[in-house]
Amino acid sequence: MLIISKKSLSSREMEGIEHRSVEVNGINMHVAEKGQGPVVLFLHGFPELCILALSDRGYRCVAPDLRGFGDTDAPASVDSYNGFHVVGDLVALIQALQVEQVFLVGHDWGALIGWYLCMFRPELIKAYVCLSVPFLRRNPIVPTVDSMRALYGDDYYICRFQASSEAGKAEAEMAQVGAEYVVKNMITTRKTGPPIFPKGEYGTAFNPHMKQDLPSWLTQQDLAYFVSKFKKTGFTGGLNYYRNLNKNWELMAPWSGAKIKVPVKFITGELDMVYTSLGMKDYIESGGFKEDVPGLEEVITQPGVAHFNNQETPHDITNHIYNFITKF
Secondary structure: OOOOOHHHOOHHHHOOOEEEEEEEOOEEEEEEEEOOOOEEEEEOOOOOOOOOOOHHHOOEEEEEOOOOOOOOOOOOOHHHHOHHHHHHHHHHHHHHOOOOOEEEEEEOHHHHHHHHHHHHOHHHEEEEEEEOOOOOOOOOOOOHHHHHHHHHOOOEHHHHOOOOOOOOHHHHHHHHHOHHHHHHHHHOOOOOOOOEOOOOOOOOOOOOOOOOOOOOOOOHHHHHHHHHHHHHHOOHHHHHHHOOHHHHHHHOHHHOOOOOOOOEEEEEEOOOOOOOOOOHHHHHHOOHHHHHOOOEEEEEEEOOOOOOHHHHOHHHHHHHHHHHHOOO
């Protein structure tokens, strides 16, 4: 689930969170839920797990662990993590909530899945607040990972994550440094530009300047919670999302050139590794993003903030979400 640090929530806000398992699309999905009112569906990224903000502002906040993460089932096959399956989980969850529409918030992989959901089933989404990952325009000729490899080479992190779970190469490299190092290395990075791994090892990976002390916005308790879940499940489920990028490129062919027409607010940090690579900054600022997403109403770039803006600036993000969705 998309996590806003427990540190940012009062003990009162932490109370009353209900946890349950919902049968969706052939799997059991763990869901955390709090509040009453219109539903806000929160989708997390990698290597995260839940966000429950806004429940004290008149909203019913619903935060699932996506398939392969946390306490949700993790199917064995790589293909089980393609966009169709993951969106199918969310459609089934919305139906299980017995509502016609939801407000949607997504970060990182949750953001990308959110774009798919808006593209496939726009009638289910009142408005979308997207964090970090803008809409990815489909190249009609070159598959997604192939284009990334052409830009940054075989050691670009997404290319390195392509090693199959059967071979276990990426998992083995992560095992060498340990789950705590991997999670801390990803979440605390402030390095801009494309993450390029050292050859043959995980090494310093996303964060060559990682400090021993945690930043003020990440508590040891939060880090320990993330680590405990990944020690239990491993990283294969999360990596399998990356291993389906080319498969998703194939599956999305019928939607090539499709426009996202639901109302959208996009929030990123100026130090975000996504914003500062793959030509994203130019795509956003030059008008390409608005061309692909006619429903885009606002773009917020947070000064001095990196990729995990939902954790680094939780109150700011919560206010941005609230101020947007109250318009609808």
